[in-house]
Amino acid sequence: DTVSAVLLLSGMAGLVGTGVSGALADRNSRATMTGTVALLTAALTVLAGAGSHPPATVTAVALLGLALAAMLTALQSRVLRIAPGSVDVASAAGSAAINAGIAAGAFLGGRLLDAHGPRSIALTGALLAAAGLILLLTERAGIVAGLAARGVTEVGQPRHPYSHDT
Numbered sequence: 001d002t003v004s005a006v007l008l009l010s011g012m013a014g015l016v017g018t019g020v021s022g023a024l025a026d027r028n029s030r031a032t033m034t035g036t037v038a039l040l041t042a043a044l045t046v047l048a049g050a051g052s053h054p055p056a057t058v059t060a061v062a063l064l065g066l067a068l069a070a071m072l073t074a075l076q077s078r079v080l081r082i083a084p085g086s087v088d089v090a091s092a093a094g095s096a097a098i099n100a101g102i103a104a105g106a107f108l109g110g111r112l113l114d115a116h117g118p119r120s121i122a123l124t125g126a127l128l129a130a131a132g133l134i135l136l137l138t139e140r141a142g143i144v145a146g147l148a149a150r151g152v153t154e155v156g157q158p159r160h161p162y163s164h165d166t
Contacts, residue, residue, distance in 0.1 A: 006058055010065030017070035025077035030136075033078045036071035037133045043067050044126035048119055060122075072098065 017036075025032040047060035076094055083090035105125075112120045 006061050009058065009062045013062045013066035014069035017066035017068070018073050021070035021073040022077070025074045029074060029078040029081050033071070033074040034133070034136045036067055036074050037129060037136055039063065040067035040071055041126055041129040041133055044122050044129055048122035048126055051119070 021032055021036060024035075043060050043063035043066075046056060047064060050056035050060050075098070076091070079090050079094040080087050108124065109121045112124055
């Protein structure tokens with residue numbers, strides 16, 4: 001079955017995304033997070049424009065699987081680096097935010113599907129991911145100032161001496 005094969009490909013790409021993101025986030029979680037959100041934005045944009053072109057759709061779904069898994073890994077790493085003094089609370093809050101996003105996305109996706117068809121879901125996802133990318137690209141000054149006011153460095157306690165998180 002074609003759908004099963006495409007979903008299997010997406011899952012395998014997700015495994016690769018998790019591994020690569022884990023290794024990269026260890027060195028620079030902010031850059032990894034930004035890169036994965038950029039890839040997510042691109043994959044959703046391709047998926048929205050793929051229409052009835054199977055090769056483009058399959059490629060977009062595989063990239064989407066890779067990007068989503070990589071983004072979640074990078075997000076968790078980034079949350080733990082920014083909140084080194086309260087990792088339990090930060091980890092729980094990150095998980096709660098991810099689950100709230102899944103629930104909201106399912107609700108919005110269902111409404112979009114009913115009102116505008118399947119392509120609207122990918123297009124809306126691409127626009128939301130692009131908004132997230134803009135936030136990531138502009139967050140630096142606010143994060144650093146807020147952490148500095150609390151006496152915390154953004155990097156926190158790096159696990160490796162070659163960590164270059166900025």
